[in-house]
Amino acid sequence: MLRDAVRSLAEAKIAPFAAEVDENARFPQEALDALVSNDLHAVHVPEEYGGAGADALAAVIVIEEVARVCCSSSLIPAVNKLGSLPVMISGSDELKQKYLPALAKGDAMFSYCLSEPDAGSDAGGMKTRAVRDGDHWVLNGVKRWITNAGVSEYYTVMAVTDPDKRTKGISAFVVEKSDEGVSFGAPEKKLGIKGSPTREVYFDNVRIPADRMIGAEGTGFATAMKTLDHTRITIAAQALGVAQGALDYAKGYVRERKQFGKPIGDFQGLQFMLADMAMKISAARALTYQAAAASQRGDADLTYLGAAAKCFASDVAMEVTTDAVQLLGGYGYTRDYPVERMMRDAKITQIYEGTNQVQRIVMARNLP
Template sequence: MTFDLFRPTEEHDELRAAVRDVVEGKITPHAAEVDADSRYPQEAHDALLATDFFAPHVPEQYGGVGADALATAIVIEEVARGCASSSLIPAVNKLGSMPVQLGGGEEVKEKYLTQLAEGRGFSYGLSEREAGSDTASMTTRAVRDGDGWTLNGVKTWITNAGESDLYTVMAVTDPDGARGRNITAFVVEKGDEGFTFSEKERKLGIKGSPTRELIFDNVHLPADRIVGAEGEGLKIALRTLDHTRVTIAAQAVGIAQGALDYAMGYIKERKQFGKAIADFQGIQFMVADMGMKLEAARQLTYVAAAKSEREDADLGYFGAAAKAYASDAAMEITTDAVQLLGGAGYVADHPVERMMRDAKITQIYEGTNQVQRLVMGRKLLA
């Protein structure tokens, strides 16, 4: 693969500048308050919707702007640079709707991708308390009921639950069927009778993005809510993650960039022993390592985004690699940013402590980094 195949174009650079303006003007100023109050970043939601950055991946035929995978990654990266919680708005809208885009029939796509483009958020319901990495062991059930289905169960760790209007939910439809081939994907709407949410989880980071359980108590779903064929749900779910792990890598890159930017500004101003601490060689070595890891993460993420756009056969490997490397790098870079600020980095007066807390989840969700290494190892050995 040559560099030209994944280098951002002039249009990508213009997009980055446009998103950065929106973030600096309407999102970053609220980031500390959003974190402190654990509240949904409505200001970011409104600003992203007004500028077509809410769900940029939606194809033009469904009312979206049809941004390619790299453009979508750049949007998420730039929003995460200012507020990680806010970056989950476009990221989760892609995650929730990608099963529809990959596996849904034309009627399902027309109905729900159009609604997403109009501003109805889309979340993703795969995990359960006892079915995290082992998704095939899920217990949520959908049983045939006349022309439709009745859904019962609980989905856990659902990002933006309660704020999103639409949910792609995986459920077992054939309890006696072959493991992993007995799961079907459905779209559930927020207003469906019997569909409720738990209280919000109290979290270490991304506090502005609500995480709740989805609770299904005899929720009736019409037959046209199925995404793809019966029994193909887990296959669609795993294909989705191949694409959306790129967005988590982009989020991690953005968080790390925000932390490095802030730390560099601080060390240029902070003086000890009569000179800026940026003049000390030990500090310069730290910054050099941070910048090196960040740029390596960014380039790997952009390669994976290009493969996502083309749906290359090796996307699974590169999506896992980008997600694992970028999130590990973000955790290291944000931790070092706190260190560079010393005691100041440990208090909420400066954003790097928030960025460090936010970075941690990127190593966990959409598949832990241990699972990513399993994915990579198996693909290398295949």
């Protein structure tokens, strides 16, 4: 029922704007409005804070079905979870009560600030500083590659509070868009997911109350890594969705396109391609749903499964969307058809929340 409901909504309210959102690189406001109206923008928020209280698998299905028609729009529920999960994992009751209800109502979005210009895969090498000043912390630094920056009201920010302790000297904070000293860079000019703004976030003597720290001082990096164990699965869901969208479109195309007097879908060579695409998506979906179940239960092998799902599903998404372009031939290479957008969008799933090379390192270190 959930999948059918989200698919119907996505096809009616999000899909019609997907091409134009991509073409003009604008935020998909129609998607946000539709998702908020149907309580699908942040389904992971617990009921006690006004949320739907959906489990990890339900969140995956929502993201998957939105990504099937518009990958940019799927980053609304995905990044709301990414940004707010540190608060849910390690935040005080007061912090949860302050920020989660607004997210649940759709009054605010949440973003996640970990990466920096010189700290990408090596997130522990970050330089953003937070210095204690009485009952406040003062933040200075730059975060890069921040999804939905400038649109979100709230930001989970990792900053160094004790430079001598490396990762154990990193703490997490909630920063608000309206805090004095917060500003944003120009949107990045990206290959894909053009409807989701990606910007630098600047912190210039941003003074915030001490109670905005998430968890204890020095636990921010551990919270960040725990968060990624859960949210890498949402990237797998996004990859699944865009792959399924490409397969669905390619199936329809090969049934209608005729060459040599018959539909090209009747040719065995193309049938083999479609079979392989479907098989790989099915395998990726099984692994992603297994990881979602592990996320919900908090299983010991979650780190491995989250990395494996993200890595495998995103590799499948890149293969499937590329094959979809091939099946459409010259038409697939034009913006008149959606598969070239899907191929461009799929590429980022192999890169963000840890490149797939990093995922393989994570898997090797956490073999079940």
